[in-house]
Amino acid sequence: MAGDWAVELHGVRKRYGRGRTAVHALRGIDLTLHHGSYTAVMGPSGSGKSTFLQCAAGLDRPTAGAVRLGGTEITGMKENKLTALRRTRVGFVFQAFNLLPSLTVEQNVVLPMRLAGHRPDRRRAAEVLAQVGLADKARRRPGQLSGGQQQRVAIARALVTRPDVVFADEPTGALDTTTATEILTLLRQAVDTQGATVVMVTHDPAAAAWADRVLFLTDGEIIDHLDRDAIDGPRLAPGHPDHLRPDRLAAGRERGAPPYRAHADRIAARMTSLAGPRARTEAAA
Ligand SMILES: Nc1ncnc2c1ncn2[C@@H]1O[C@H](COP(=O)(O)OP(=O)(O)OP(=O)(O)O)[C@@H](O)[C@H]1O
Ligand SMILES: [Mg+2]
Numbered sequence: 001m002a003g004d005w006a007v008e009l010h011g012v013r014k015r016y017g018r019g020r021t022a023v024h025a026l027r028g029i030d031l032t033l034h035h036g037s038y039t040a041v042m043g044p045s046g047s048g049k050s051t052f053l054q055c056a057a058g059l060d061r062p063t064a065g066a067v068r069l070g071g072t073e074i075t076g077m078k079e080n081k082l083t084a085l086r087r088t089r090v091g092f093v094f095q096a097f098n099l100l101p102s103l104t105v106e107q108n109v110v111l112p113m114r115l116a117g118h119r120p121d122r123r124r125a126a127e128v129l130a131q132v133g134l135a136d137k138a139r140r141r142p143g144q145l146s147g148g149q150q151q152r153v154a155i156a157r158a159l160v161t162r163p164d165v166v167f168a169d170e171p172t173g174a175l176d177t178t179t180a181t182e183i184l185t186l187l188r189q190a191v192d193t194q195g196a197t198v199v200m201v202t203h204d205p206a207a208a209a210w211a212d213r214v215l216f217l218t219d220g221e222i223i224d225h226l227d228r229d230a231i232d233g234p235r236l237a238p239g240h241p242d243h244l245r246p247d248r249l250a251a252g253r254e255r256g257a258p259p260y261r262a263h264a265d266r267i268a269a270r271m272t273s274l275a276g277p278r279a280r281t282e283a284a285a
Contacts (some may be wrong), residue, residue: 007033029220042202058074069085090163091163091167095169105134165199198211205267216270
């Protein structure tokens with residue numbers, strides 16, 4: 001059933017411009033994402049990651065194909081209806097935080113509710129601010145917070161309406177490693193404990209390693225993927241003898257110690273192999 005999926009893309013294409021100068025940013029994306037899944041999107045610069053995110057989130061319209069969010073077809077939806085859907089059923093986190101500096105932290109968090117014409121739910125705001133560890137910062141302004149704290153406000157704002165899906169474009173791109181880890185932990189927790197669905201673009205294998213699945217995008221096509229389960233193995237019932245297999249014990253230690261270093265190494269290796277031919281061509285040019 002359509003409603004079982006948080007995100008569906010069918011034959012999505014995006015072309016910028018026309019004729020000889022046209023750029024084919026997406027060349028036919030087919031993708032279905034479960035509710036409660038965490039997906040990372042990686043690929044070389046210009047491969048179409050941001051375009052993919054914008055089309056999937058209803059911020060931009062594909063040239064061809066169909067997009068559904070939480071079972072609702074958004075292709076061809078009138079702009080005002082699409083805007084309303086975005087405000088209630090989609091959350092966004094950007095590299096540059098995108099908070100309004102003149103509003104307090106709490107006012108920033110309830111902004112999606114206000115924009116959707118709903119009464120700001122201050123209890124819900126307090127709840128999500130507590131989730132991101134900023135319960136005591138509600139009355140501050142973004143300028144009085146560190147970068148990592150500002151990004152946590154952005155995550156609280158993205159989660160406040162309990163959206164079908166949270167889209168994040170390089171959410172850790174402007175942060176140091178320690179702060180990035182805090183943000184990735186929060187996104188992971190949102191998936192694991194709140195049942196949120198997250199789609200995150202990143203160029204950092206260590207960040208991508210937090211996701212359940214990594215999609216590799218090259219020249220507007222998804223050409224490969226890597227699952228975290230492929231390393232950890234499927235979840236076993238408690239007491240199953242396979243729990244004691246050495247590889248599973250190692251995987252268990254790995255799982256208990258984010259950022260999943262062995263998995264990040266695999267992702268990095270896959271990225272290098274994808275970038276290889278292109279990098280060689282460029283070197284030869
Ligand atoms: N508004 C636009 N008009 C014309 N071309 C565009 C536009 N936006 C993106 N493109 C082109 O589409 C392709 C994909 O761009 P996109 O921004 O999706 O890449 P990306 O994978 O997010 O790259 P990066 O890692 O550098 O952010 C690129 O060739 C880009 O130049
Ligand atoms: Mg981009």
